[in-house]
Amino acid sequence: MDNISTRERIVSAANKLFYREGIRAVSVDAVAEEAGITKRSLYYHFKSKDDLVAAYLDYRDLPNLKAFRRWFADAAGRLEDRIGAIFDNLAEAAQHPKWKGCGFLRTSAELANMPGHPAIVVGAAHKKKIEDWLASCISAEGMENAEALARQIRLLLDGSFAVAMLHRDPSYFRTAGEAARVLVRAGRTTPATEILA
């Protein structure tokens, strides 16, 4: 078996550097140094940089999902307000000076020329989880068009990640939150067949 704590130190170092600088901008040497080991030891735990990148995203998967769930659970009001709260919390988080957008989206953008890359698989799975979770929240409220609505909200989510990062302006999250509220309300009063294409 692996020495867990070393492996975790490596992934944590990778998370710090890859999120801050990007994938190709960070060398394996830099990750090893940040983790306080040699590169050769890193290659004992990971068979390639590509695998390390996938592990980096995997490392972010659960904490991310949990934050979303918490924000939603802690919010009061109707469904649209609780979904809106997710965007408000994101706007808050994006004010932190170390915030650099969504690691999953940034990585997938950087590796867009390698479709089957393990990190892209992890990233796509993460985003699907978010979408599915949103759909479950919506259908728990008795709405029938949950999947379509969840997709639309997810589009606003990822759109605000991209735009807030580009302009370094967290207020786009609030704009997106408002749009999400409108969509939820519209979905409640309109039959699903009109929302779908």
Place this chain on the structure above:
Amino acid sequence: MDNISTRERIVSAANKLFYREGIRAVSVDAVAEEAGITKRSLYYHFKSKDDLVAAYLDYRDLPNLKAFRRWFADAAGRLEDRIGAIFDNLAEAAQHPKWKGCGFLRTSAELANMPGHPAIVVGAAHKKKIEDWLASCISAEGMENAEALARQIRLLLDGSFAVAMLHRDPSYFRTAGEAARVLVRAGRTTPATEILA
């Protein structure tokens, strides 16, 4: 004066390679070779790779804007249908095997660790232009909440770029287009103060 045609050959080569592979994945040597010149000559026309990257995005600015304007102008129906047509055309374009998402967004994601990078400035300006143009289209229809609505639609636009690329699934453009239609309709029946935060 510069020899225009050489400079243009360089930018065109940069466009081809940077869009296909990403910024850091493409060396200056590779661009020079694609342009059929030596690296030394490339550095005669551009003072650094960073400048070349900015020129690459600048090269995409106008054609992109024109496509959007054309799609909107050629579409029939009400405002929501003409805006929806943009998304439908994007869905169409994204089916092309060479489609790799939005070059502006991908570049800004890759260079997110260099906020003042000339290419990011160009990218942000391009996206602002799109947003402003959308707002002008909306207010031309006599709607008062044009800026807020344009922002929301732009969020859906960039969101679908990111998501369609991640999953390699152009259908997200159509989902986003449907959401945009809903937002336009809601904006017509609701006073602006309720749309804004």
Place this chain on the structure above:
DNA sequence: AAAGGTATACCGACCAGTGAGTGTACACAA
């Protein structure tokens, strides 16, 4: 019109540094 100067546009060769990934040896624990 000849001579000289200057700016444009290009190239081959090179530099110091960095990239991902390896071969081998050594320490420790079961």
Place this chain on the structure above:
DNA sequence: TTGTGTACACTCACTGGTCGGTATACCTTT
């Protein structure tokens, strides 16, 4: 004694960027 985990030293291709030099064209000045 066998397997796990770590380190040093290494390969070799490639990186952005630069040096010195050349061919051509145009613009003066005589």
